[in-house]
Amino acid sequence: MIIQPIIRNNICINSHPAGCAASVRHQIEYAGKTLGANQGGAGPKLALIIGCSTGYGLASRITAAFGCHAATVGISFEKPPTKTRAGTPGYYNNLVFDKEAAKAGLASKSLNGDAYSDAMKGEAVKAIKETAAAAGLSPQVDLIIYSLASPVRTDPKDGVMYRSVIKPIGESFSGKTIDMMSGKFTTASAEPASEEDIYHTVKVMGGEDWELWIKALDEAGILAPSARTVAYTYIGPKFSWAIYKNGTIGRAKEDLERACREINKTLTPGGGRAWISVNKALVTRASAVIPIIPFYVSCLFKVMKEKGVHEGCIEQIVRLYRDRLYADAGSDPAKVPVDSEGRIRIDDWEMREDVQQATAERMDSLTEETIMSDADVGGFRHDFLVVHGFDVEGVNYDAELNPLGLDL
Ligand SMILES: NC(=O)c1ccc[n+]([C@@H]2O[C@H](COP(=O)([O-])OP(=O)(O)OC[C@H]3O[C@@H](n4cnc5c(N)ncnc54)[C@H](O)[C@@H]3O)[C@@H](O)[C@H]2O)c1
Numbered sequence: 001m002i003i004q005p006i007i008r009n010n011i012c013i014n015s016h017p018a019g020c021a022a023s024v025r026h027q028i029e030y031a032g033k034t035l036g037a038n039q040g041g042a043g044p045k046l047a048l049i050i051g052c053s054t055g056y057g058l059a060s061r062i063t064a065a066f067g068c069h070a071a072t073v074g075i076s077f078e079k080p081p082t083k084t085r086a087g088t089p090g091y092y093n094n095l096v097f098d099k100e101a102a103k104a105g106l107a108s109k110s111l112n113g114d115a116y117s118d119a120m121k122g123e124a125v126k127a128i129k130e131t132a133a134a135a136g137l138s139p140q141v142d143l144i145i146y147s148l149a150s151p152v153r154t155d156p157k158d159g160v161m162y163r164s165v166i167k168p169i170g171e172s173f174s175g176k177t178i179d180m181m182s183g184k185f186t187t188a189s190a191e192p193a194s195e196e197d198i199y200h201t202v203k204v205m206g207g208e209d210w211e212l213w214i215k216a217l218d219e220a221g222i223l224a225p226s227a228r229t230v231a232y233t234y235i236g237p238k239f240s241w242a243i244y245k246n247g248t249i250g251r252a253k254e255d256l257e258r259a260c261r262e263i264n265k266t267l268t269p270g271g272g273r274a275w276i277s278v279n280k281a282l283v284t285r286a287s288a289v290i291p292i293i294p295f296y297v298s299c300l301f302k303v304m305k306e307k308g309v310h311e312g313c314i315e316q317i318v319r320l321y322r323d324r325l326y327a328d329a330g331s332d333p334a335k336v337p338v339d340s341e342g343r344i345r346i347d348d349w350e351m352r353e354d355v356q357q358a359t360a361e362r363m364d365s366l367t368e369e370t371i372m373s374d375a376d377v378g379g380f381r382h383d384f385l386v387v388h389g390f391d392v393e394g395v396n397y398d399a400e401l402n403p404l405g406l407d408l
Pocket of ligand 1: 050051052053054055056057075076077078090113114115116147148149150151232233234278279280281282283284285286287
């Protein structure tokens with residue numbers, strides 16, 4: 001069959017297997033080229049990536065494996081294809097990751113299912129032991145990346161399904177955004193969250209599950225005493241705070257910081273450490289649906305590209321490993337560069353004063369006539385399509401393909 005993108009309201013409901021494969025291979029090549037030769041012994045040996053199939057998690061897994069030569073276990077929740085319908089992008093990404101890892105002699109295992117469940121934690125423990133054995137390593141996980149973005153979570157304790165929402169707190173929100181396909185302005189608005197909305201969002205996107213993962217690994221005796229673990233957050237410019245940082249998602253991210261402090265009580269005595277890393281705003285499956293993001297990111301990308309400081313997921317994460325997490329060859333976690341709150345910052349270039357000022361000026365002055373030339377709507381659209389395997393360099397989109405992805 002031939003697959004074309006189907007997009008509605010900034011959501012793409014299908015994916016292209018060959019494009020996903022090519023995009024993963026481009027990232028593998030970048031991590032190998034940029035880091036592979038220089039990373040030496042620094043870096044993880046056995047990494048667990050929770051949310052490994054797309055966005056920041058996929059880049060984290062690729063960097064651990066192809067940049068640092070680590071064995072990896074990845075967890076994600078993706079829909080497999082049928083003979084007549086493509087699967088979700090992450091399904092193909094995992095397939096290609098494992099294929100390339102095997103070719104490079106790197107042990108890897110990808111598990112598909114609900115990371116929030118106790119059953120998946122049990123499966124992961126087993127997979128980590130098997131992967132360590134295949135790599136000739138002792139079963140001691142020394143890096144855990146927590147990179148889930150999910151609309152729902154069933155709490156394994158009470159069996160209740162919680163739903164996360166993107167809403168402001170206290171007052172309603174209304175902001176300009178754009179339809180990336182037409183380049184037309186639209187208004188995104190959201191009513192204030194209820195107490196229940198806040199509670200649900202913290203249950204889904206907060207730190208409780210991260211703590212449960214660390215506990216499960218510790219109890220199974222497979223958490224290396226010097227293990228490092230990182231969860232990702234976003235802060236962004238002040239004008240986005242009403243809908244993000246000071247909204248429901250921001251509350252969940254505060255809870256992630258609370259969990260980080262709790263996890264450090266377990267890890268610090270053995271020489272390990274937990275961090276929150278503040279990452280740059282990028283186009284992923286999760287971020288495209290956040291109001292304001294398509295407009296802000298289109299302006300931000302234009303400015304960052306003009307200033308030569310633009311990065312995508314893989315560039316961000318390579319910099320996270322090389323210049324932050326493993327910058328110190330002596331492996332002292334206290335030497336990882338952090339801000340006054342103890343957070344790793346790889347949003348530093350996005351938040352630079354000159355970048356923020358130029359982005360704000362552009363957002364103020366744009367009209368529908370100038371948006372295509374003065375903002376990077378094309379770049380946003382391209383990145384969005386690439387996330388789903390479309391618009392990837394070197395892929396023949398007129399070729400017939402098998403949605404099962406067996407020939408990738
Ligand atoms: N995209 C951004 O601009 C941005 C910026 C800063 C921080 N972050 C943070 O990075 C993290 C990852 O976000 P992303 O944008 O890369 O998202 P993404 O949608 O690309 O990836 C989410 C991952 O979570 C997995 N997942 C979702 N529900 C799951 C479940 N129940 N069980 C197992 N796996 C599940 C998906 O399969 C996928 O691998 C989030 O915490 C997000 O807040 C994102």
